[in-house]
Amino acid sequence: MYSNQLYLVEFSQFLYFCELKLMKNPFKNKTVWIVGASSGIGQALAENLSEQGARLILSSRNEEKLNEIKNSSSKSENIKIFPLDILKFNELEEKTAQAFAFFGKIDCVFLNSGTSSRGTVLETQIDVHQKIMNLDYFSYVILTQKILPFFIKQKSGHFVVTSSIMGKIGTPLRSAYAAAKHALHGFYDCLRAETAKDGIRVTLLTPGHISTEISFHTLTADGSPKGMNDETHQNGLPADKAAQQILRALARNKNEVYIGKKLTQEHLSLFLFRLCPDLLHKIVRKKIP
Numbered sequence: 001m002y003s004n005q006l007y008l009v010e011f012s013q014f015l016y017f018c019e020l021k022l023m024k025n026p027f028k029n030k031t032v033w034i035v036g037a038s039s040g041i042g043q044a045l046a047e048n049l050s051e052q053g054a055r056l057i058l059s060s061r062n063e064e065k066l067n068e069i070k071n072s073s074s075k076s077e078n079i080k081i082f083p084l085d086i087l088k089f090n091e092l093e094e095k096t097a098q099a100f101a102f103f104g105k106i107d108c109v110f111l112n113s114g115t116s117s118r119g120t121v122l123e124t125q126i127d128v129h130q131k132i133m134n135l136d137y138f139s140y141v142i143l144t145q146k147i148l149p150f151f152i153k154q155k156s157g158h159f160v161v162t163s164s165i166m167g168k169i170g171t172p173l174r175s176a177y178a179a180a181k182h183a184l185h186g187f188y189d190c191l192r193a194e195t196a197k198d199g200i201r202v203t204l205l206t207p208g209h210i211s212t213e214i215s216f217h218t219l220t221a222d223g224s225p226k227g228m229n230d231e232t233h234q235n236g237l238p239a240d241k242a243a244q245q246i247l248r249a250l251a252r253n254k255n256e257v258y259i260g261k262k263l264t265q266e267h268l269s270l271f272l273f274r275l276c277p278d279l280l281h282k283i284v285r286k287k288i289p
């Protein structure tokens, strides 16, 4: 069983390699800004994009961690470290101008920062909802509004927005997180429709469980961080594989794409949601941990 899985992983890596070669490295010499680059999915994207020859601007609050990522890259000369707290809304206009000034142009922005929530609707304090909406939704809206004039002027640009499978389907204990991620779909679907004429692309990523530290920082009903990792996340798709799936999907020009282990319960739930939503809602209500 183990060796079969190993063959599958190696085979998928081989396919990834061939696909990128055939596409002639779609990100080579492109400038990419990753917000939320210091760990998990963002870090894996940074490492994969650096390997592909992209010029990178890496942002998040933890400058030390960003520098570690830069220093471990064989192409560190193509990486700018650009610390940013996306919750400092009044700084985002100036930060955006600085980011565009680094290389004179940005081809693609990954809006990936965020955290999750755990708690019943009854117990989750309104303050937790507000914090999650600020980090997972409003910060994206504000930064997008600051970036948009640059993309319009360039007549090109790609917003890649990390939503979640929770942005499609609400499950028990995730009301704050699911609400913020659902809101992203409304906002970015409108943005895509409005700005396609300006050469702007929008891709929404809807990951299932990815093996990162996200559950450690997750806010509980009273607003305190969970402080431990979920088994479901630890058993999720490795972040590096998630990054490879994301980059493949972007090269294929997807508007919205599921990222995660294939043919699992969470993957199949998306099909069920489309085909037979009432049945899915019945299944989901039995999922209280």
Ligand SMILES: NC(=O)c1ccc[n+]([C@@H]2O[C@H](COP(=O)([O-])OP(=O)(O)OC[C@H]3O[C@@H](n4cnc5c(N)ncnc54)[C@H](OP(=O)(O)O)[C@@H]3O)[C@@H](O)[C@H]2O)c1
Residues within 6 Å of the ligand: 035, 036, 037, 038, 039, 040, 041, 042, 059, 060, 061, 062, 063, 065, 084, 085, 086, 087, 112, 113, 114, 115, 116, 135, 162, 163, 164, 165, 206, 207, 208, 209, 210, 211, 212, 213, 214, 217, 233, 236
């Ligand atoms: N892991 C999963 O199973 C999963 C599933 C679906 C969706 N997602 C989404 O994927 C995205 C990345 O999460 P992850 O799983 O990779 O978790 P993670 O390892 O905890 O990464 C979160 C990132 O967000 C950054 N961040 C948090 N607050 C920030 C702030 N105020 N300003 C700037 N950056 C901030 C963190 O950097 P600093 O701490 O350095 O600021 C870090 O780089 C999130 O949007 C999450 O909702 C994850």
